[in-house]
Amino acid sequence: MKTKIAIMALVTLLLAGCGGAEQAASDGTGQAAPSQVYKWKMVTTWPKNFPGLGMAAENFAVMVDRMSAGRLQVKVYGAGQLVPAMEVFDAVSQGTAEMGHGAAYYWKGKTPTSALFTSIPFGLNAQEMNGWLHYGGGMELWRELYAPFNLVPLAAGNTGVQMAGWFNREINSLADLKGLKMRIPGLGGEVMSRVGVEAVNIPGGELYTSMQTGVIDATEWVGPYNDLAFGFHQVAKYYYYPGWHEPGPTLELIVNQQAYASLPPDLQAIVEAAARAVNQDMLDDYTARNNAALNELVNSHGVELRQLPDDVLAELHRVTEQVLEELSAADPMFKKVYGSQKAFQEQAVEYGKISEEAYYRARELK
Numbered sequence: 001m002k003t004k005i006a007i008m009a010l011v012t013l014l015l016a017g018c019g020g021a022e023q024a025a026s027d028g029t030g031q032a033a034p035s036q037v038y039k040w041k042m043v044t045t046w047p048k049n050f051p052g053l054g055m056a057a058e059n060f061a062v063m064v065d066r067m068s069a070g071r072l073q074v075k076v077y078g079a080g081q082l083v084p085a086m087e088v089f090d091a092v093s094q095g096t097a098e099m100g101h102g103a104a105y106y107w108k109g110k111t112p113t114s115a116l117f118t119s120i121p122f123g124l125n126a127q128e129m130n131g132w133l134h135y136g137g138g139m140e141l142w143r144e145l146y147a148p149f150n151l152v153p154l155a156a157g158n159t160g161v162q163m164a165g166w167f168n169r170e171i172n173s174l175a176d177l178k179g180l181k182m183r184i185p186g187l188g189g190e191v192m193s194r195v196g197v198e199a200v201n202i203p204g205g206e207l208y209t210s211m212q213t214g215v216i217d218a219t220e221w222v223g224p225y226n227d228l229a230f231g232f233h234q235v236a237k238y239y240y241y242p243g244w245h246e247p248g249p250t251l252e253l254i255v256n257q258q259a260y261a262s263l264p265p266d267l268q269a270i271v272e273a274a275a276r277a278v279n280q281d282m283l284d285d286y287t288a289r290n291n292a293a294l295n296e297l298v299n300s301h302g303v304e305l306r307q308l309p310d311d312v313l314a315e316l317h318r319v320t321e322q323v324l325e326e327l328s329a330a331d332p333m334f335k336k337v338y339g340s341q342k343a344f345q346e347q348a349v350e351y352g353k354i355s356e357e358a359y360y361r362a363r364e365l366k
């Protein structure tokens, strides 16, 4: 079987090498083989082979190639190889590349509503976010939002609850946030800026150096598994939780609308299935590896693990609601999407009390 796939892939590759779309060989079953090979480019907001987040893009490309027996080949470009990280949205929208991988909240300058498809501070966790997107109307709203940009969005990765971030100063009160220069994108950044933080967005690949040289005093990134790989413990002393700002952040795969429409239905189905698989796979990866990574950070590297004080979290929550109300008042689409997610969350919170929350409590009882 493996040999057959390898041979088919080789034949397809050789044929595809002649041009964008070629006739593929018969598959030997006597049935007419699917005729066209699609060679696509995927631009990403991550450096090539970026641990964790970037691997979703790589895994997607491998999966699609296998599932389509080489009929859809996606070449993944790291940030800056074809276009810079923050130009992924435009590049796919204009068709420079057929696909892109990143996070919707990077595009809040295009439309503030995009941030709601990554994560809302104090909002849905990963499980709830996936429920809202795939069975709660979220995906339909996302497609509506991106249609004017000539893009089809898909969820393609989720890290689960993140950490609040790495700090080079202790946060014991709200006053300690004043004047702090922190990398924190999206709505979390907007909230932080309202409590006196100088919030900036810097691409992932530049964060370590920015912390090391003191360009920033703090950064959020992901969680122990990813952050350990980055070596943030070498440039920051305190590691704060919980990730109030990103409780279940979704990564996105964006597809150029014409490119997507040009695919036959089976390849469209493969793109959707692979995105869905990658979306879950990332969560599984983080779930499996965060615990050991945190252990190593604390016990081998002497990282000081700290919880953000309750009064700081309460104020951040209060400001979050204020920001969300303001953005809703200013933008009908934002209001519509936020309204949908808020209604979903109200129910999820109630059910969570008697399911996950009650179970977490129950498992501590002996």
Ligand code: CA
Residues within 6 Å of the ligand: 162, 220, 221, 222, 246
């Ligand atoms: Ca993050």
